[in-house]
Amino acid sequence: MTILVIAEHDNKVVAPATLNTVAAAAKIGGDIHVLVAGQGAGAVAEAAAKIAGVSKVLLADNAAYAHQLPENVAPLVAELGAGYSHILAAATSNGKNILPRVAAQLDVDQISEIISVESADTFKRPIYAGNAIATVQSTASVKVITVRATGFDPVAAEGGSAAVEAVAAAHDAGTSNFVGEELAKSDRPELTAAKIVVSGGRGMQNGDNFKHLYALADKLGAAVGASRAAVDAGFVPNDMQVGQTGKIVAPQLYIAVGISGAIQHLAGMKDSKVIVAINKDEEAPIFQVADYGLVADLFEAVPTLQQAV
Amino acid sequence: MKVLVAIKRVVDYNVKVRVKADNSGVDLANVKMSMNPFCEIAVEEAVRLKEKGVATEIVVVSIGPTTAQEQLRTALALGADRAILVESAEDLTSLAVAKLLKAVVDKEQPQLVILGKQAIDSDNNQTGQMLAALTGYGQGTFASKVEVSGDSVAVTREIDGGAQTVSLKLPAIVTTDLRLNEPRYASLPNIMKAKKKPLEVLTPEALGVSTASTNKTVKVEAPAARSAGIKVKSVAELVEKLKNEAKVL
Numbered sequence: 001m002t003i004l005v006i007a008e009h010d011n012k013v014v015a016p017a018t019l020n021t022v023a024a025a026a027k028i029g030g031d032i033h034v035l036v037a038g039q040g041a042g043a044v045a046e047a048a049a050k051i052a053g054v055s056k057v058l059l060a061d062n063a064a065y066a067h068q069l070p071e072n073v074a075p076l077v078a079e080l081g082a083g084y085s086h087i088l089a090a091a092t093s094n095g096k097n098i099l100p101r102v103a104a105q106l107d108v109d110q111i112s113e114i115i116s117v118e119s120a121d122t123f124k125r126p127i128y129a130g131n132a133i134a135t136v137q138s139t140a141s142v143k144v145i146t147v148r149a150t151g152f153d154p155v156a157a158e159g160g161s162a163a164v165e166a167v168a169a170a171h172d173a174g175t176s177n178f179v180g181e182e183l184a185k186s187d188r189p190e191l192t193a194a195k196i197v198v199s200g201g202r203g204m205q206n207g208d209n210f211k212h213l214y215a216l217a218d219k220l221g222a223a224v225g226a227s228r229a230a231v232d233a234g235f236v237p238n239d240m241q242v243g244q245t246g247k248i249v250a251p252q253l254y255i256a257v258g259i260s261g262a263i264q265h266l267a268g269m270k271d272s273k274v275i276v277a278i279n280k281d282e283e284a285p286i287f288q289v290a291d292y293g294l295v296a297d298l299f300e301a302v303p304t305l306q307q308a309v
Numbered sequence: 310m311k312v313l314v315a316i317k318r319v320v321d322y323n324v325k326v327r328v329k330a331d332n333s334g335v336d337l338a339n340v341k342m343s344m345n346p347f348c349e350i351a352v353e354e355a356v357r358l359k360e361k362g363v364a365t366e367i368v369v370v371s372i373g374p375t376t377a378q379e380q381l382r383t384a385l386a387l388g389a390d391r392a393i394l395v396e397s398a399e400d401l402t403s404l405a406v407a408k409l410l411k412a413v414v415d416k417e418q419p420q421l422v423i424l425g426k427q428a429i430d431s432d433n434n435q436t437g438q439m440l441a442a443l444t445g446y447g448q449g450t451f452a453s454k455v456e457v458s459g460d461s462v463a464v465t466r467e468i469d470g471g472a473q474t475v476s477l478k479l480p481a482i483v484t485t486d487l488r489l490n491e492p493r494y495a496s497l498p499n500i501m502k503a504k505k506k507p508l509e510v511l512t513p514e515a516l517g518v519s520t521a522s523t524n525k526t527v528k529v530e531a532p533a534a535r536s537a538g539i540k541v542k543s544v545a546e547l548v549e550k551l552k553n554e555a556k557v558l
Contacts, residue, residue, distance in 0.1 A: 069475065070438065071447050093468040097450050100403065100438035109402045109524040112433045122527065127432050128326045132335050133530050140523035175447035175478050179463060183471035190470065196557070220558075231487065238453065238467050238488050244432065245487060247469075253557040263325060270535055274555045276547065282540075291538035291555065294547055304544040309558060 001030030001120065004081050005054075006089040006098070009036065009044040011066065014051070016193045017090035019154035022051055024147040025088050026155060027117040031055045034162075035080060037073050039066035045164045052156040060167040067178035068094050074101035075171040082106060084142060085120070091146040091248075099146050108140035113248075115151030129244035130267030149192060150250035150271055184239060188214075191242070194223035196253045199242055199269070200235070201227035203258020203279065203298055207235040212299070213257060216306045225249065227256075227265045243268035258298045261286030278302065310457070310479075312355045312364040313419035315410055315440075316348035316384055318377040319430040332528040344380040347425025349387075350485040353492040354455060355423055356388035363457045364421075366390050370413050372406045374398050378508060385503035386495035392508040393417075395516065403431075405513075405520035407439035412516035414444055419480065421462065426451050426484040437484035447477030451486040 003025040008015040018034070025032045034048045037060040045059040058080065064072040077098065081087040087102060089095035091113045103110035114123040115133075122137045123145065191197060198217045200210055210224070217224045225242040226235065242249055244267040254272035259265060261277070261284055269275070270289055277290035278301050287293040294301060320326055321341040329336050344352075358364035369389040371377045374396070381392035395409050414422060427434035441448035449455070449464025453472060456463045457479070465474045467486045495503070513520050541547045551558040 067473075067475075070441070070450075074442060093451060093466075096434050097438065097448070100433075100435035101442040101448070103435070104404060104407060104439035104442035107404075109404045109522055110433070110435050110439075111524065112435060125432075126532070127529070128320070128335060128430055129432065130532060131326050132328050133532050135527040135530070137525045137527050138523055139525070173445070173447070175445070175481075177476045179474040179476050181468075181471065181473045192469075228487070238486065239469065239471055241487075244429075245427075253551070253555075264322075274551070274557050275535075275538075276551070287540070288537045289535045292547055292550055293538065293540045294542075294544065295540060296544075301544055305548065308544055308548045 001085040003028060003030055003032050003086040003088060004084040005032060005034045006077060006087070006095065007034050007036045007044060007048050008090045008092050008094060009038060009041060011038045011041045012043060014044055014047045016154060017092050017149040019051065019157060020149035020152045021088050021090045021147045022053055023152040023155045024114065024117060026053050028086060028120050030085065033058060035060065035077065037065040037076055039063050049162040049164050050158050050160050052159040054160045054162045057162050057164045058167045059164055060169060062170045064170055064172040068098065069176050069178060070098045070101045071173040071176045072171050073098050074105060075173070076169055077102045078105040079169060080167065081142060086143045086145060088145050088147055091148050095146050099144060103144040106142055106144065108142060108144055109138065110144045111136050111138060112146050113148040114145055115148050126267065129264050130270070131263060148248055150248050184237065188217060189221065189223045191223045191225055191247050192249055195251050196220045196222035197225050197249050197251045198222045198255045198257065199225035199227065199259060200230055200257050201259030202229040202233060204230060204235055210236055212302045216302055219306050219309055227259045227262065229262070256286050257302060259286055260284045261289065310364050310420040311366045311368065311417065312358060313414065313417055313422045314351050314355045314367060314369045314384065314389065315422065315424045316352065316369060316371050316380055317345040317425070317428045318342055318371065318373050318380045319345045319428050322346055322429055328529055328531045332530055334529050342376070344383055345425050345428045347427060347485050349492040350489050351423040351425050352384045352387050352389060353490045354485060357490065358457065359388065368393065368417055368419065370395065370410065372397060372401060372409050381508055382503050383495060385506040386500040387493065391506055394508065394510045396510055396512055397520065399520065401520050402522045402524055403433045403435035404439055405522060406436050407443055408518045409513055409516060410440050411443040412518050421457070421479065421481060421483065423483045423485065426486055437482050441482040446481050448482045449475055449477055450484045452483050453486050453488045455483055455489065
């Protein structure tokens, strides 16, 4: 068995989710190869070669792969991946965008967002917003799988010494063009990688009030998230959304502020190690999953907490 | 320009589902069913394109049981012109659905296909991308903005850490994210009118599509429950617990 892991990267550095994906591959067992498709991504390939457990890195360096356009990357992955037992990618926006296109090209069903490996062909994944866990078995010759990063502890980024092999294959479908990108500029850690996450819900009342959470987050070195209700109400952008339809996080400490605890939000954060809930409604469902609940007005409690930590 | 919208009948998003005692799946008996929320956004976007004069006809399609006609009628009431049901009582995988949609695309030749990014039952997030692979069209997934101009469409996509805009040659596939639009409600007169709009029923056999699958669901279980902790009385007590008991600060 040889497993192909698609590296998540920005042509400069390997994204942490790649380490969780390699961890899932290691659980399946067998040789692990990593594909780096990008442009000017030599440094990414060098870094991928050092990931513990990786035996070979394939570097497909071509302008057509610069922005991870699925129309170009999927044919590359399908062509290279056809000879592998498994193709794995992190369930990031790139992984979710590209991998189903690969699966369809290989004429196999995909298994999305696995949270555990039962055996080389059987995996667990959440369905119904995490209200049920399905065990799925695949009979496909190539098993195409996205991996939920929070389900697997990352492997070490250092320690390996894999060879880097250049792949010449160039696919440019000519059906899509990259126009531009607007990435939120923030000195705070990325939501899915942060050790502490502070999230706000509808109880924040408006977007301006999120300043209280930013101040607390900066004191704690935390990332700031939001519930879908807060996003739908227009308080904050969608990329801050924690939940089944947003980001899945599992930090050491999750502080839910003014969040009622809708099932779709719980699906995105219930695997956090310690959950704190601050809400003035003592009946809020969030208290049913919180390790520490504080029934209080958030506009008093949050600034006090910021002073106290 | 013809727009094809694919929708799915799913358990209503307000329903808390329960796993069956025999672990064969979730219990959907007597449970409220609705149009998948991301599909509602897809229908709304198509209707807005028609209102802007960009789309000339909206065809809505669903792959599912006979009862999915209810959701197709809802889409017709919201502004779709006609509906197609590819009837199948089986629980189909995303690839099987994508193959059936490909057959409908071949038949209808739409310039734009809009789908929800994911269904809230199986949570797969695959069908749109797979349809794009099978048709060879460009894909704009997780869309927060769709602008058609000439023979291309600019799609702004929700990505990790921000937004990305891609330009796709038409025909193209778009899948919707939450912030693309806010779906309207159907008015009573439009619900009445929708009853008279055409609804064609097809079968996978008639479309010549095999729905065989390489995935098998072995069992479905309830997730491990997380037990409630304690209530603290003050911020000071909270900080003390986080430092000394949980040791996370």
